[in-house]
Amino acid sequence: MKRTVSLVLSLVLIVCALTAIVPDARAELRAPTITKEPGGENRSELGTALFVARADNASEIAWYLVAPRGASYDVNEVGDLFPGMSAAGQGTETLALYALASGINGWQVECRFKDLNGEETVSQRATITVDASLPAAPAITQAPQKAYLNFGEKTTLSVYAEAPAGYAVKYEWFSTETNNPANATLIPDATTAEFVPPEKDGTVYYCAGLKSVGSESPVSSYAFTPLIPVTYSTEPEVPEHVHTYSETWDKDDIYHWHVCTGCGEIADRATHSYDWTETVKATSRKQGERVGVCSVCGYQTTQIIPVQASQRSSGKGLLVALLVLVIAMLLAGAYYYVRYYRTGTKPDISTLSGLLNSRKTSRGRSSGRSSGQARGRHSGANRGDDDDDGGSL
């Protein structure tokens, strides 16, 4: 009995080791891994909230507003949900919500990342708090305008804003070389409603940051204006034109998009939306294959289906079966212990050999019977058909 148990246990250990060695095939289809979660923002009414989220292995980013009851909306719909509000940065790692309405208090934002296969990872939700204990931020009535300049030219950026009664507007200006408000840094000594950007080759982004300042109570949080580019260039500015996009889709192995026939600008760029058909079934030994056809542009792709995880699950199944066997044997051992040792009766040699012996005996008996039958039939045949009944004794 003990030997059998230890044999089964070592088998179990071997199976465990083998199961651990089999690589997890799904690892190759890894979804984006979030490296920065968006944080909650506590802001004044009419203030600006910035959210930053980042993920490795992400080819597409989308921000959503989540209502307290759970419905979610594309952030660009914020102006329909809360008139006067606007959003910037959809599709990038930084989301800016401007002119926060008191009604958005308690709403949340989440960021959804997709990898090249369309596998999605969703960030934690960050809560927007519109803090009623803070004074409202200044209401911006006119934001600065972008500019495209030759060297020697100047532009004046100006912002118009009103602070609530009893408060004054405090002006600050920020700049960044990337179109990302999270990277904007304070420009020293720029503290009026107007700012003249210095001449600098290329494009620099600017925004104003305004606060409501009172004599005693706390200062409001910032109301930022959206970032606007100021470009100094020796090239003439490309005149504004209305895009005319091609009817047919352009595509590569990841995206499809429309191209403006006039300027080459890209629009409606999105990852393919595949309908999959399995063409070769994956087994536990062989890779399979599936063909995806984009329902939007018709792009076709073929993807390997990794060796099926059934190898793993069958290993687990075997493990479970062995565990059940071990439990059954332990129960049987307990049963025989109670039956033979506790009651004082002992089996012939040991429980196991006793079992084997009893099985042998019964087998011996049954073979004896069958040989008897054979003999009987033999003798019956000798005696003739009428004696069949007696012969089969």
Ligand SMILES: [Zn+2]
């Ligand atoms: Zn165009």
Ligand SMILES: [Zn+2]
């Ligand atoms: Zn497509």
